[in-house]
Amino acid sequence: MTQDRMGNREPLDLAADRPVAQRPVAERAVADRRAALPPVTEPIAPATPEPPAAAAAAHDPVLANASVMMIDDEPILVELVRAFLEDAGYRDFRGETDPVAAMKRLRAEHPDVLLLDLMMPGMSGFEVLREVRADPQLKMMPVIVMTSASDARTKLRVLELGATDFLEKPVDPSELVLRLRNTLAFKVMRDRSNWFDVPTGLPNRKLMLTHTASTLRRASRRGELCALLQVEIGRIRQLSETLGHRAADEALRTIAQRIQRCVRSGEPIGRGAEDTSGPMVSRTGPDEFAALLPSLARIEDAAGIARRLLATVAQPMQIEGHDWYPQVSIGIAASPGDAGEAEALLRCARAAASSVRSRPGNGYGFYSASLNAQSLARLTLEAQLRRAIERGEFELHYQPKVASQTGRIIGCEALIRWRHPERGLVPPGEFIPIAEEAGLIVEIGTWVIGEACRAARRWLDAGHPGRVAVNVAAPHFREGRLLRDVDRALASAGLPARYLTVEVTESMLMSAADESVEVLNQLKSLGASISLDDFGTGYSSLAYLKRMPVDELKIDRSFVNGLPDDGDNAAIVRAIVGLSGSLGFEVIAEGVETREQAAYLASVGCGACQGWLFSKAVPEAEFASLLRVGTIVR
Template sequence: MNNLNIDKFDKPSACVDNLHIQLKNAVIMMIDDEPILMEILQSFLEDEGYQNFINIEDSTLAMEKLKLNPPDILLLDLKMPIVNGFEILREVRSHELLKRIPVIVLTSASDAATKLKALELGATDFLAKPIDASELALRLRNTLTVKAYQDQLAFYDSLTGLPNRARFMDRLDWALMNAIRYKDSVAVMNLSVDRFKEINDTLGPKSGDLLLQQIADRLSGAVRFTDVISHTGRDDLWLNIARLSGDEFSILLPGGAAAEDSAYIAERLLGVMKGVFVINGHDVFVTASIGIAVYPDDAETTDSLMKNTSAATEFAKHKGRDNYQFYSKDINNKAKERLQMESELRRAIDLQEFVVHYQPKINTKTNQVMGMEALVRWQHPEKGLLSPFHFIDIAEKSGLIPGIGEWVIHEACRQNKVWQDQGLGDLKISVNVSPQQFIAKHIDRTMAAALSSGMDMKYLTIEITEGMLMGDEERAIDVMKGIRKQGPKLSIDDFGTGYSSLSYLKRFPLNELKIDRAFIIDVPTKREDCAIVRAIVAMAHSLELSVVAEGIENSEQLAFLEGIGCDVIQGFYFSKPLPADEFEQYVLARNKTRCVG
């Protein structure tokens, strides 16, 4: 439930100065069988600065919409066919999660009986039809203001400024309802300050309160940091921290990879708790124990989820404190395995355990190797050679991928420069750039790594995915133009699996597109796939783009692609990705050249 979204402030006390701004963010739901009236009212309220509206003409859908998207305030017509406003008001006030929503009744009736009945059912205020716009604005502002302060008193902890248990449980109820509806997951983390009672008894209750305030600030700040956001993809986690009671804090993680996200966040929180706290001139050191339970694996109700989270916290304390534990042993083990892998990845960067393999790219006209795609591998000291399948996802979530990507592009370009100097040919090298590398603060470092190799950048092709171009298209174009100015060409990787829009092929400064192997697998046997591939090649050539097909596994696929004019092909039919020395021998044999170096 929104509770006026007042918790968007850093601290609830901020609403004294910012309340008039925050009120404009309120979600306003109107239920009325007169759509023209709703349009007029919305237009007026938009002029007043309000921006979030849900309009419902069919009153039979009202409760379903209310449960799915609970508003901050409801404007309710009384006289509607099939389901009238009285019935909706009765249901709203009897629903545990909706009963606190203020309801302004819209009515053309002037008799006392109608108003009395609406008041008995829980109406907050009245507006007589026809609606006076100025009066509507005043009633709306006053009602929302009262709600905001009521929410602050009812749902926030006066000591720390964080949401309290009531607010947290309210959110958890809604999170579980949505998880059930969308078959999603929800995680609850419970953080207990280790030996808080000893500190409280030694330094006194006032010092204990100061410590709790500093802990609350530190926890809120911890989940704002970009490294946590890069793990989870969430930039509003701080909104879901609550102080339940005493020295207990909780975090709600609705949706997504809840168990995995909570493991990363738990690590972060344990880390920030270890810094010194200065309380009335005393240096205080504390640790925390964190318990985590996940719906639906560990529990299916609010009460059982909270109970199991507490049990996991107690287990963490028994394990020696200053650690986190999942209620589920399997999830616990998997989360720790991933964190262990992240730790090993960090070490691998320092120890340079990565290697680059090269998959040949064949020119269909000359049948010779014209270049290669650089693909990273991890030479794990215990597990052997690992493909990206085993570690790229973790590298992305841990924010390590830009560093790995910079090393790969430097090494690939450096190696290609060596081959060129040896006379292997003017081979072109393709390197995939991750979405994290494509943002402004990383792309400059990526390009600097490539340039430091000494290779002429005209031999470099940077591959990006379709999804990286969507959203802020102007920014993407600026980044791509910046890359092109330094010499490299640009290629769209896995074309056909995303937006595949002709408009972006025209807008973006591209040189090449790469047809995803999913379309190649069934050619030439499937007519539909043949038609798609043929159309992609024709479209690309009409835009003066080169076409690469990947995933070639047999001679029939090769013959088809050569027949429709595909420019470059790669796949296991020619060669798997090879270590540098084997790739060199492959090129020498296929291109029948001699190394002069």
């Protein structure tokens, strides 16, 4: 916009469509932003601050970040428009004076809007517009035509060719800015409706497939695992027919929010459909949602999220004063295992969800038969694990701790076993991870502490006292229940606390060192001993270690392996033994399997050993027999 000294605004002739040879030289126009100005014939109100609409781009990041391309064969006019739009807040202006070259740029750059001159040598604006509308990638791009031709025939022709808007030259810069803003605002609304679901605000099926395709391409390059979860909601149609569409939309919004919370969705609003920075939740059908999970460490992680979705989404909700219970069926498809393309992956996930829906109740399933079998086995084991607590199917076995010099039994470590009614003894490595994921580990840990205390009391009553060590899981330590459970177990069994050792790991303590010191001090105040398990495998700070009220360090089996021939392990063991002596800790080595290992550990001052050389973990009665003998010599 230009003004005279009286503050009158003047329209700008953005190069009427005259032959190039007849256009005036305009070097001075660049300096004062004027080009072929017609005389001011009608004064306009004195200058006032720009109206909000005219400066909308400066305050709207969506508009300000929009890319604007102008095709006009007069370079000075392109630069003039650039200046006006930059003043208005637009940051991405791309000028092109050669329409043939411009078509190549359009196909490569896909600007948000095109400003197009009509009368250009070599290739007219009509031809450019025709090619733009014929190109599948460009046909939806807004095009604002600027020309001095004001006859109805020209206007009709450009509109028939698909022009979005039409500006006559000379063009007032304020009008240009306003029309550009309105065109872009409409494009944003159109894109939103094209890419997002209106009731839930989630990406729609089209955006989900675009995002999935990009994610799968990246995953293929990096060798990553992805999964697509198809979440199908039953009874939506029934809800709509009973309470109306508004009630159904309210339910869908609530479900969308629940799914997003479970998946921690990285919805790429404002980042474009090609963004693949994280998971995406989308609505893919009237009663269907999808959750894309990129960069999985293992396919079981997808099953974990599916279980979390079932527990959350299936919760009842209040809809217009009525309790409504969603029915949830989840299908899981994995890439690259099931499919490597977006459409195919969605079909697999839908097929899996359909299979789940055919069964009664809520549930989830994998497209792959083998994965379905694994998932079903794991789900069955979790259910059986819950019943095992109620049915008393757990038992403790005890592995002796032996004095290195004499072979005298100085205590034991309690190790849990699950005596499955059909499978027999299930190894801890198979059910402990499931217990942790299912939230059962604290309950199991409480039982272990209680049973170990009761066994130690029985040995004490039999005249063969032995200190028993119990392992504590991180959730038990963090949740603040450990002190209460230990206190209750000791009181219930009538066991003096000096016969109980609580084993904790380095990582458990160092994740919250100050809180850990407080908990350990409280345990020590009861009279229990503290053992630091797997020492040397974590990230202990010696400064923190000095603060920890620890009684014993356990040398991890990884350092015992190869002794005495492995020079590195031998050096580490000597260092741990020396550190323990300096800090006043007892030291015990676990995983001792050979006489040579035991002899070396005794020679460097390791006070006790534990491992198969002396005894495997045995049932209580068998350990009681070992206690009566008192020594194990190998």
